[in-house]
């Protein structure tokens with residue numbers, strides 16, 4: 001049995017627990033979201049005790065040097081004294097510039113950071129509310145094209161942050177942002193490489209940024225974008241993407257509907273299955289997969305089997321904060337979310 005000291009209290013860890021699980025079980029107030037090492041909202045600093053390297057490998061070298069690590073990735077099998085990192089080193093202030101509906105359940109939020117943010121289209125930021133609630137949102141904006149950061153938020157029924165963004169967040173409000181984070185973005189080094197991009201729901205956001213970044217950078221290889229949704233009204237930005245496809249011979253856009261309500265100008269079926277059916281060989285291709293996590297993981301495997309090198313497959317699974325103690329819903333119900 002080990003102990004985790006945090007905010008003046010010392011907590012006993014349970015067998016197999018992560019530091020995050022121990023702290024949450026004891027009611028400690030620590031931010032977290034995905035619990036999978038993706039979102040980086042659960043960063044803590046080790047004041048004493050040894051943290052294994054893998055618990056900090058997703059962090060920047062400067063953060064590692066300060067003893068920062070991810071609480072959800074660190075086993076609580078050793079005595080540690082931990083603290084929340086200094087907010088000023090992680091978060092910056094930003095102001096909401098605009099908010100508009102892109103679809104009934106999707107809104108576009110444009111954000112102006114107080115200090116310039118160095119980022120690539122397709123990376124994500126963590127948005128933090130004044131009470132500490134944090135969630136990740138992918139960047140649809142392109143640094144060389146857009147003045148503001150742009151995110152696309154899908155409203156989740158009962159979702160704490162997305163409901164707040166839809167119902168309460170107003171133009172002019174201030175929020176804190178962390179980032180930019182993540183390694184799924186356009187790499188300008190290989191302009192001839194063909195690219196396959198598959199996204200479901202607001203998984204379009206990072207891909208919208210990547211496509212525009214690639215085209216603006218003079219990418220010469222093919223760029224094939226498949227956007228999937230169960231229903232037509234989840235396929236937002238259709239006109240903008242069609243215009244982009246009309247203006248660039250190398251870019252194709254395929255909207256896909258996986259539910260019952262077909263539309264004449266959309267393909268019927270799951271975006272990942274259609275995309276991989278259309279591209280039997282992905283030898284030499286770069287692949288970006290974003291949105292509903294089971295789709296991302298399944299399509300990664302299929303893309304690899306179709307010949308894409310693992311180093312050329314970039315994934316951005318939108319892992320939700322799992323608020324339940326035990327699984328309750330079916331895969332079909334979860335796929336409705338994205």
Ligand SMILES: Cc1cc2nc3c(=O)[nH]c(=O)nc-3n(C[C@H](O)[C@H](O)[C@H](O)COP(=O)(O)OP(=O)(O)OC[C@H]3O[C@@H](n4cnc5c(N)ncnc54)[C@H](O)[C@@H]3O)c2cc1C
Nearest residue numbers: 135136137138153154158159160161162202318319320321
């Ligand atoms: C790297 C990354 C990038 C992301 N990018 C985007 C983006 O660009 N746009 C976007 O809209 N979202 C994105 N997300 C998801 C986003 O961070 C939030 O998780 C999402 O907005 C929901 O937050 P919330 O506070 O509204 O919901 P929460 O309060 O966190 O609750 C989630 C809701 O879903 C339910 N729920 C939780 N787990 C399950 C489950 N397994 N099955 C069914 N229901 C479940 C809960 O009961 C609750 O109703 C991203 C996530 C990651 C990790």
Ligand code: FES
Nearest residue numbers: 034035037040072
């Ligand atoms: S990285 Fe730990 S909660 Fe997301």
